[in-house]
Amino acid sequence: xxxxxxxxxxxxxxxxxxxxxxxxxxxxxxxxxxxxxxxxxxxxxxxxxxxxxxxxxxxxxxxxxxxxxxxxxxxxxxxxxxxxxxxxxxxxxxxxxxxxxxxxxxxxxxxxxxxxxxxxxxxxxxxxxxxxxxxxxxxxxxxxxxxxxxxxxxxxxxxxxxxxxxxxxxxxxxxxxxxxxxxxxxxxxxxxxxxx
Numbered sequence: 001x002x003x004x005x006x007x008x009x010x011x012x013x014x015x016x017x018x019x020x021x022x023x024x025x026x027x028x029x030x031x032x033x034x035x036x037x038x039x040x041x042x043x044x045x046x047x048x049x050x051x052x053x054x055x056x057x058x059x060x061x062x063x064x065x066x067x068x069x070x071x072x073x074x075x076x077x078x079x080x081x082x083x084x085x086x087x088x089x090x091x092x093x094x095x096x097x098x099x100x101x102x103x104x105x106x107x108x109x110x111x112x113x114x115x116x117x118x119x120x121x122x123x124x125x126x127x128x129x130x131x132x133x134x135x136x137x138x139x140x141x142x143x144x145x146x147x148x149x150x151x152x153x154x155x156x157x158x159x160x161x162x163x164x165x166x167x168x169x170x171x172x173x174x175x176x177x178x179x180x181x182x183x184x185x186x187x188x189x190x191x192x193x194x195x196x
Contacts, residue, residue: 006099008159012151013093014111015162017086018118019144021078022057025085027148028092039092062141068131075123086115093151114166121169124176
């Protein structure tokens with residue numbers, strides 16, 4: 001049972017990385033008293049540098065995503081880094097809980113893939129809609145913060161939310177694919193019509 005709770009905490013933290021990349025890492029450091037001592041990769045860097053970089057990028061994620069150009073930059077950067085941050089968040093969630101799970105690499109792979117899938121579907125919707133509406137961005141910001149809190153305070157609920165997000169992403173991507181396929185068929189029909 002304790003192992004399942006640890007896995008759910010890792011999924012919750014990784015799903016937060018599928019929403020934003022710097023904000024969840026910043027929240028982990030600020031919520032824990034030891035900053036990033038137990039977070040892979042970030043433990044190797046001086047804490048002041050980590051705070052500066054994560055704060056700057058978090059502000060850009062929160063403020064820059066309200067404009068179309070900022071959304072585009074955010075989506076592309078987050079798409080590239082979401083697997084790494086998802087894996088780091090999964091490992092950090094396990095290491096910051098009293099649960100001992102070994103080896104950590106399968107959890108890191110699952111966390112990275114979860115974050116990547118969530119971000120990939122968001123990028124698909126971003127390009128389909130030519131920009132995400134403001135309400136969706138605000139919901140994404142709030143969900144990211146809640147998933148980090150749930151990862152440490154209520155891992156069962158956070159893990160269930162992460163699995164629900166994965167299910168919605170799979171359903172959403174199939175709708176997105178169907179739209180793309182129908183759009184291609186409509187273009188083919190338009191090309192095959194005789195010119196009057």
